Amino acid sequence: MRVIVFGASGMVGHGALHASLRDDAVTEVLAVVRSPLDMAHPKLRQIVHADFTDYTAIQDQLVGLDACFYCLGVSAVGRTEAEYTRVTYDYALAAARALIAVSPTLTFVYVSGEGTDPTGKSRQMWARVKGRTESDLQALPMTAYMFRPGFIQPVDGAVSRTPLYRGLYRATAVIHPLLKRLFPRHITTTDAVGRAMLAVAGADSNAPTVLRNPDINHLATAKG
Numbered sequence: 461m462r463v464i465v466f467g468a469s470g471m472v473g474h475g476a477l478h479a480s481l482r483d484d485a486v487t488e489v490l491a492v493v494r495s496p497l498d499m500a501h502p503k504l505r506q507i508v509h510a511d512f513t514d515y516t517a518i519q520d521q522l523v524g525l526d527a528c529f530y531c532l533g534v535s536a537v538g539r540t541e542a543e544y545t546r547v548t549y550d551y552a553l554a555a556a557r558a559l560i561a562v563s564p565t566l567t568f569v570y571v572s573g574e575g576t577d578p579t580g581k582s583r584q585m586w587a588r589v590k591g592r593t594e595s596d597l598q599a600l601p602m603t604a605y606m607f608r609p610g611f612i613q614p615v616d617g618a619v620s621r622t623p624l625y626r627g628l629y630r631a632t633a634v635i636h637p638l639l640k641r642l643f644p645r646h647i648t649t650t651d652a653v654g655r656a657m658l659a660v661a662g663a664d665s666n667a668p669t670v671l672r673n674p675d676i677n678h679l680a681t682a683k684g
Contacts, residue, residue, distance in 0.1 A: 461661065462525050464490040466555060467532030468497060471614050472571050472653055476529040477504075479654025486658070490521070492555075512551040515558035525563040527661035529654075530555060530570045536586035544586060549593045560602045567603045567661045570594065571653070574610040574672060598669065605660045606670045613649045648673045652680035659683040 463480050467473035468491040480489045481501050491497060492507045509518055512532070530552055536544045552570060559566055570593070575584070578591035594606045656679040660667045667679060 461486050461527060462488045462490070463527045463529060463658075463661065464492065464522065464525050464559070465529045465531065466492050466551075467530070467571075468493060469495070470531060470533070471650060472533075472609075472612065473529070473531035474614075475650030475652075475654035476531050476657055477654070479651060479658055480529070483658050485662075490525070492518075513546075513554045515554065519558055519562055522559055523562045525559065525566050527567045527657075528555070528559055528569065529657045529661075530568065533571065536589075541585050541589065545589050548586075548589050549596075552593050553596055556597055556600055556602065556604075560600060564602070567605070568597065568600075569605045569607060569657045569660060570597055571607045571609070574608050576606075576608055594670075604669065605657075605667065607653065607657070607676065608670060608672050609648050609653055609676055610673045611647050612653060613647065615649045615651050648676050648680075652677055655680040655683040 463486055465473055465477050465480065468477045477489065477491060480486045481503055486503065489501075489504050490507055491504060492509050494508065494510060496506055496508060507518055507521055509515070515522065532547075532551060534544070534547050556568055559568065572590045572594055573586075575582075575587050576590040576594060577584070577587040578595045580588050580591060582588050582591070597604050598606070653676055656671065656676040659665060659679040659682060660671070668675060671679070
């Protein structure tokens with residue numbers, strides 16, 4: 461299986477990337493990045509690309525892919541709706557359209573978030589934008605899964621790019637096992653998200669198209 465990862469330098473993308481590199485069923489991992497990742501692996505190939513609304517220059521490198529793990533995203537804090545929409549909606553739809561043009565059987569996995577609102581009625585701007593993104597991705601002619609994780613604990617060296625979140629994750633790292641026992645439906649890890657992505661990308665996946673933490677953790681456990 462050949463996979464492509466967007467957002468590999470971020471916390472969730474780190475989980476998807478490393479889970480893919482560890483999986484024997486994955487033969488190649490492409491990481492689309494603005495700046496090269498500080499790592500090397502026999503299965504990893506990096507594509508440095510600047511414009512995430514236009515993939516014409518690299519489209520010939522996107523042929524024959526089996527799965528896309530789309531983990532690229534930003535916090536809505538301090539951003540206008542237009543700014544957030546450009547990164548969250550425009551970038552994701554551009555990537556999906558470019559991929560299905562040359563890899564039409566590809567499975568697209570989009571990382572959204574718990575609380576995403578596809579009805580457009582939420583008072584929270586991020587929830588409306590994520591909801592619109594989910595809906596329009598699902599309307600495209602491709603197999604698509606929407607991941608809506610709740611709290612994600614970073615593991616295996618994954619680090620959030622948002623300073624506020626980094627402090628929160630450091631504070632909860634020690635008590636993560638306790639939180640997982642107390643709130644199993646709301647807690648997952650970056651590794652579990654990555655392994656669940658690989659599970660839904662498998663040919664025999666019977667997973668729901670919208671997955672929350674219980675679904676993610678179940679698939680991750682089954683994936684081993």
